[in-house]
Amino acid sequence: MRVWAIANQKGGVGKTTTTLALGRGLAMRGARVLLVDLDPHASLTRAFGVPPEPAPAGVLELFNEPPAELASLARDTGIPGLQHVAAQTALATLERRSATQPGLGLALSNALARCGDGYDYVLFDCPPTLGLLMVNALAAADHLIIPTQTEPLALHGLEGMCRTADMIERSRRRPLPVSVLPTMYDRRTRTGAETLREMQRQHGPRVWDDAIPTDTRLCNVAALTSTAPAEQYPGRGLSAYRRALEWILATEAAVLARTEAA
Structure with a gap:
């Protein structure tokens, strides 16, 4: 089982869209995929039509004592091979609980350890804040994927996210490979092109040498949650x-090969 955290400390960069697109793509390749919504805003959860009230069973139950089993919280999406775990607005209260309830920082790692081999991939859709939920996801992840807008202000958020990844890597004492995914790219603008070049200059091979273009179809989650087996990736955004x-898969394969050779 491979665990990917899709995270950025800056909001509005396409984290949920990226989680949906990558998860659906993996499922279309025949993988068993679980998407876990860690954001109290629950955008991924709403994309699959889960209403906020009554509050659904979901991620919060992994932090209970005793914790729920991850597989027991999984919901079918209608897409073969793809399930998801819902977020709840009450996730925002976890920061306060962590002060009096020890062990919450490893709740997701422990949930995955109990999960067995029921999934090939687990993808965490992280909140846009460095707190208990993001730290949990990074502590458990085998790979960090950072979607980031191709605009100048986004470079500061990317730098902060990379520093956070390095900090978590030192803390957990095992590698945390990072892949930077440029998003919302408008090749018609000078600013977009310059930002993409600067991103690639600063972060080198961590950055994809292409970019996810601006595409209004990506605003319509129906393209990503539709159960229709045809139309795999309609539009230039989803094709990207x-x-x-x-x-990302090639990057993972290279990392695993180096690890095995070491």
């Missing part, structure tokens, strides 16, 4: 996500 997935 397919290429991005191939790059």
Whole structure:
């Protein structure tokens, strides 16, 4: 089982869209995939039509004592091979609980350890804040994927996220590979092109040499949650996500090969 955290400390960069697109792409390749919504805003959960009230069973139950089993919280999406675990607004209260309830920082790692081999991939859709939920996801992840807008202000958020990844890597004492996925790219603008080049200059091979273009179809989650087996990736944005997935998988294979050779 491979665990990917899709995270950025800056909001509005396409984390949920990236989680949906990559998860659907993996499922289309025949993998068993679980998407876990860690954001109290629950955008991924709403994309699958889960209403906020009554509050659904979901991620919060993994932090209970005793914790629920991850597989027991999984919901079918209608897409073969793809399930998800819902977020609840009450996740925002976990920061206060962590002060008096020890062990919450490893709740997701422990849930995955009890999960067995029921999934090939687990993808965490992280909140846009560095707190208990993001730290949990990074502590458990085998790979960090950072979607980031191709605009100048996004470079600061990317730098902060990379520093956080390095900090978590030192703390957990095992590698945390990072892949930077440029998103919302408008090749018609000078600012977008300059930002993409600067991102690639600063972060080198961590950055995809392509980018997810601005595409209004990505605003419509129906393209990502539809159960129709045809139309795999309609539109240039979703086609770009397919290429991005191939790059991420190739990156993973290279990392695993180096680890085995060491």
